[in-house]
Amino acid sequence: MNNLSSPRSPSLETIVTILVWAIAIGVSLIFAWIVGDIAWRGIGELSWQFLINYPENAGREGRIAPILVSTALILAVCMVVAFPLGIGTALWLSELTASASKLGRLVGRSLDILAGVPSIVFGLFGNAFFAKTLGLGFSILSGGLTLACMVLPILIRSTEAGLRSVPLDYRLAAAALGYSRTTTLFQLLLPSSAPSLLAGFALGLGRAIGETAALIFTSGYVDRMPRSLFDSGRSLSVHIYDLATNVAGGDAKAYTSALVLLMLVVFLDLGAILILRKWLQGET
Amino acid sequence: MRPLSTCMAIALGLGLLSCGNSTTEEKLVLTGSSTVAPLVSEIGKRFEEDRANVRVDVQTGGSSRGITDARDGIADLGMASRSLTSEESDLQTFTIAFDGIGIVLHQDNLISSLTKSQILEIYTGDIDNWQEVGGNNAEITVINKAEGRGTLEVFLDYLQIENSAIRADSIVGDNQQGIKTVAGNPNAIGYVSIGAAQESIDAGVPVRLAAIDGIEATLENVQAERYPLYRPLNLVSKDTPEGLTKTFIEFARSPEVRDIIEEQNFVPFSP
Numbered sequence: 001m002n003n004l005s006s007p008r009s010p011s012l013e014t015i016v017t018i019l020v021w022a023i024a025i026g027v028s029l030i031f032a033w034i035v036g037d038i039a040w041r042g043i044g045e046l047s048w049q050f051l052i053n054y055p056e057n058a059g060r061e062g063r064i065a066p067i068l069v070s071t072a073l074i075l076a077v078c079m080v081v082a083f084p085l086g087i088g089t090a091l092w093l094s095e096l097t098a099s100a101s102k103l104g105r106l107v108g109r110s111l112d113i114l115a116g117v118p119s120i121v122f123g124l125f126g127n128a129f130f131a132k133t134l135g136l137g138f139s140i141l142s143g144g145l146t147l148a149c150m151v152l153p154i155l156i157r158s159t160e161a162g163l164r165s166v167p168l169d170y171r172l173a174a175a176a177l178g179y180s181r182t183t184t185l186f187q188l189l190l191p192s193s194a195p196s197l198l199a200g201f202a203l204g205l206g207r208a209i210g211e212t213a214a215l216i217f218t219s220g221y222v223d224r225m226p227r228s229l230f231d232s233g234r235s236l237s238v239h240i241y242d243l244a245t246n247v248a249g250g251d252a253k254a255y256t257s258a259l260v261l262l263m264l265v266v267f268l269d270l271g272a273i274l275i276l277r278k279w280l281q282g283e284t
Numbered sequence: 285m286r287p288l289s290t291c292m293a294i295a296l297g298l299g300l301l302s303c304g305n306s307t308t309e310e311k312l313v314l315t316g317s318s319t320v321a322p323l324v325s326e327i328g329k330r331f332e333e334d335r336a337n338v339r340v341d342v343q344t345g346g347s348s349r350g351i352t353d354a355r356d357g358i359a360d361l362g363m364a365s366r367s368l369t370s371e372e373s374d375l376q377t378f379t380i381a382f383d384g385i386g387i388v389l390h391q392d393n394l395i396s397s398l399t400k401s402q403i404l405e406i407y408t409g410d411i412d413n414w415q416e417v418g419g420n421n422a423e424i425t426v427i428n429k430a431e432g433r434g435t436l437e438v439f440l441d442y443l444q445i446e447n448s449a450i451r452a453d454s455i456v457g458d459n460q461q462g463i464k465t466v467a468g469n470p471n472a473i474g475y476v477s478i479g480a481a482q483e484s485i486d487a488g489v490p491v492r493l494a495a496i497d498g499i500e501a502t503l504e505n506v507q508a509e510r511y512p513l514y515r516p517l518n519l520v521s522k523d524t525p526e527g528l529t530k531t532f533i534e535f536a537r538s539p540e541v542r543d544i545i546e547e548q549n550f551v552p553f554s555p
Contacts, residue, residue: 057547058322132358138313138343220343221321224329232341242344246318251457 035262042259045252051260055223055239058247064257066225070140070233071209071264073226074219077144078151078208083201085148086155091185093156094163115153120213122150127217138232143219150214151204158203162196163189194279202272206265212237236261310528315343316350316363320517323381323548324363327541331532338528351375354520360529362520376525377518380536382551384478384506384514385435385442388463390470391490394419397498400512404443406473409451414471427465427474428452435459438515439475459549460484466491475513478506479549506551517550 053063089107097104126146136142166189174184190197212235220232223239234242240257243250314324321344328340345353347364351372354362368377387403389395395417398406405411406424415421428450429436440447454472456462459480466472467489478501481493493501496512505511525533535541537553545552 058326138341216344220341221325222341222343223325224339232343242318242322246344247322 038255038258038262041252042255042257045256046259050256054225058250060243060247060250060253064236064239064260066223067234067236067239067257068260070219070226071236073140073229073233074143074147074215074235075205075208077141077229078147079201079205081145082148082151082155082204086152086200086204087159087190087197089152089156090159090163091189093160095185095189099164111153111156115157118213119150119211122146123214123217125149126214131218136230138218138220138222139230140219140226140233141229143215143233143235144229146214146218147208147211150211151208154204154207155200158200159193159197162193162200165196166192191280194276198272198276202269205268205272209235209261209265209268210237211235212241216241236264309337309339311339311341312361312528312532313341313343313359314350314361314363314519315345315353315359316520317347317365317517318344319365319383320350320363320380323517323545323550324519324536326544326548327380327536328532330541330544331535340532351520354522357522360521361525361532364518364520366515367518368520374522376521376523377516378521378525378533378537379516379518379553380533381517381545381553382506382509382514383435383438383517384501384503384511384551385438385475386478386481386493386501386513387496388466388474388476388481388491389494390466390472391492392470393492395494397495399497400443403496404445407443407450407452408445420471422471425453425469425472426451427454427456427462427472429462429475430455430457435475435477438513441515442513463489463491477549478503479546479551483549503551507553514551 050063051068052065054065055061055063055067093099093104093107097107099105099108123146126142126149130136130142130145131138136145170188170192171184174188179187215235215238219235219238221234221238221242222232223234224231226233236257240254240261243254243257312328314328321342324340325342328342331340332338342363343359347362347366350359350362350364351368352362353359354375362375364377365383368375387398393414395414398417402411402417406417407426407428409426411417412424413421414424428447429439431447436447440450454465456465456474459476462474462476463481463484466474467484478493481491481501482503484491485493495501499505499511501511501513506514519533519536521529521533539552542552
């Protein structure tokens, strides 16, 4: 191990250290810049009124209440569908199939490819399959289901990694104690892989909430308060896109909406962390 | 925690489902141009106000998509921010508004009218001094629109050039930014929606609209389709519209929505 800090090149060591620090600071600065810019331009219009009233004049005036509701419903549909499917597939991949088996490899590879597919492809697929073939039309349901397809690979891969990181000894010990597979799963595997499960959930939610291309053709553009899951509803990201590109003079509201979206992501992530802490405390 | 929130989401969903299916309502679906969508969205809201059982759903995706959807019957009406081509002549179009684009100069600029070829040469960099078109001896500051703006497309389409051919000194985003840039530079030339320019001129901003080939950039000239730099905003229908569709088209072309159209910086169809 002592060859890591070779006495010959102390200057190289310093350079690498400085470089790594510089990169880390640089990346943080870019992030801070983006957040700062959105906050700076968006905060002026932000108020409770902005969140609880209806949009007017194509979003130039008025607020985002129906859009927030639509966004929440789309996300709810997405997660309610994706979560059980994701955990199920991850369990199958990590517990019931050898990772080297043909089928396991095929599924794993497919998921990786699926994760890299551009979101507009999901959008067009969702439009063709959910909206037209299944007859759901432009609706929150179509949008949520399309998003579920999109976040599944993220959820599955992250959950699978979590399950695989549980040491084999745990499983052997559980088997030695005479635990059934189901008990092992609920008492042991899921709690110990909870952090990565939740990380996957947060990542998936993050991708879903920022999605525009997949939603324009599925959940649609209507900025009315949705009355059912079969209604079309505009998500926050679609609203921002529309204000920024199609509505002259919509820039200010676009920034405010972006700020709301950003805060939403932060709250959801914090919420996920809190739930995880509670859960782990409850288990031990 | 997790099962609880799941249950709540499902309950919320079911609750919303149950109240959505009760009424017998008529639904009008429009898809197409992202330029027309915000306008029709607003018209739709006013249309719904007096008709309790009517819903107008507006979706975007571009003019071509609107035309395809109208043809396939997926949408009741398509929206297109251009005239239809000869291959699309099987469809009926109903113009609801115009998007007129004006050449904006600073108030102190001596030029009152430019020809199409002069505009082309100014924007492609062949003319770079106002003297060459009869103005002061001053270099021209060319202001172009950012990629993706509807006005840019109309402008390029009018001059029959690609955006890469334009030699711009400055790129602006929305109409307001374009007007402000010209107001701050006596030698600048830009182009914006006529409605937005007129609004600023009325508010005392030191800019004015130049005529093209001697035709003034007025709302009347756009309405009469005399002024060359404009595009029609159309509703597209496969068959002769009937019932609710017909009522909606008539409503969208009536003076009742004039203020909405003007608010979106377009020129109303009705005089």
